Amino acid sequence: MTCHMMTRAERAQLAMMLEVCAFPKPGNVDRCHDYDTTRLEHFLASTIFARPALEEAERGEGRLGEIIRHAVSATNCHGGGNTHFGAFILLIPLVYGGTIAGALKAIGRTDVSDAVAFYRAFAMTSVRVHADDELDVNNPRSLQILRERDMTLLDVMQHSAGNDMIAREWVTGFPLTRRGADLLKSLGTGRGAIAQAFLTLLASEPDTFIIKEHGTEAARGVVTRARDVLDGKVAIETFDAECINSGINPGSIADILIAAIYIALGEGWEWDF
């Protein structure tokens, strides 16, 4: 068996693929569950189409904001909508920089052109922030404000860190990504470890995507229920059904899990169980 070294881009694609296949992941698309308009195949098509942008990141040329825009643009060509916006925000600096430390260095070098490119990427998705925020992507003046204030993409993330756990990863040095990777390594190999790491993150952090869509109360409820499952008080199938019935989809924790799988794979964690 002649084996080639996996490239970072391939490792990122592998992380995206492994995350969406792992099951059960309460409330999310997984091997056992689709949403009506976003299905397993959409996530896997995005995994395939993301490669050129991930390779661009791996070459370490170009600018982070523009590469994120390329990734969103390339994966936006199917009916499943935005599948990996949050994952790209984490993966692209990680692939670019090679490690968390390298990612933070690259993040520190972003400028207003990255912020503008990122807003252009944002505008291609249906993800929304706060309508009453002057920096909301829906505000037609937002690009002008970014330029007037000469905001870097890191400044933008700083602005959003309070209510977005993906932005918070940029600002605080990828602590949940790191925790997820450590969890995977402690939990064993393959899909079982992925599903368990997902549940464990869910039980410890309110998902900010749920907060945006359903409010803080709902997000806290998910943390409590995930703990109940970990404590053996509730069956995971029950929790999954509850999430699905209330349209609750812990999307940001899934994005962080992808980044965690990427890091863990780079540190020798075995996906092939």
Place this chain on the structure above:
Amino acid sequence: MTCHMMTRAERAQLAMMLEVCAFPKPGNVDRCHDYDTTRLEHFLASTIFARPALEEAERGEGRLGEIIRHAVSATNCHGGGNTHFGAFILLIPLVYGGTIAGALKAIGRTDVSDAVAFYRAFAMTSVRVHADDELDVNNPRSLQILRERDMTLLDVMQHSAGNDMIAREWVTGFPLTRRGADLLKSLGTGRGAIAQAFLTLLASEPDTFIIKEHGTEAARGVVTRARDVLDGKVAIETFDAECINSGINPGSIADILIAAIYIALGEGWEWDF
């Protein structure tokens, strides 16, 4: 939504992904079923790792035999064993040539170096032909015989066409690939059409992979059972369970289906239902 044109390599990857996700596909790995040692994730990892070889084919440089060897080598790096050998034999000339006609032209230009490279690829898989055949990959003299007889890769396929339906596609102009693509287009969009096309091919052609593993009788039995399902006499779940219980895996028809999806996608068939 800014959309890029899908490359041929991406289209081939999409075909590989869509085929393995579609369900139910009696006896095969699909969204609802793994084998103990070969799982959904292995097929999808191969889909990711195949890209450089598929891009090589798309550039139309290099030689078919060598590109097939690269594809097998790149996708052999996981514990799931050979997942797509037959699919690569079909996809690589199709990606290389752009169309079935183009593929046949490329196939006509193969020489003994392609045959030798193909045998090297073959030796990396656990697929076996006929132990009593002097051209069997296990015969240590087989490469020497290829060279002595100056056999092209098309000659090798001609040699195998009698008992291998993948080889037969090369020799006879991809008739089952063509039929599969037409079936998909007549059956509608997405995964439902894929599963139905699989069953329809299964009901019309004995799978030579089953013949090699279980004999002609077993392969004919699968054709009959698939017809029973199409006629509404047997539930597809029953047929699926029968295949799994007897370890029957219609692998060659799955490979042909991948090539059919590739062709259909190129002709405007919609995967996104």
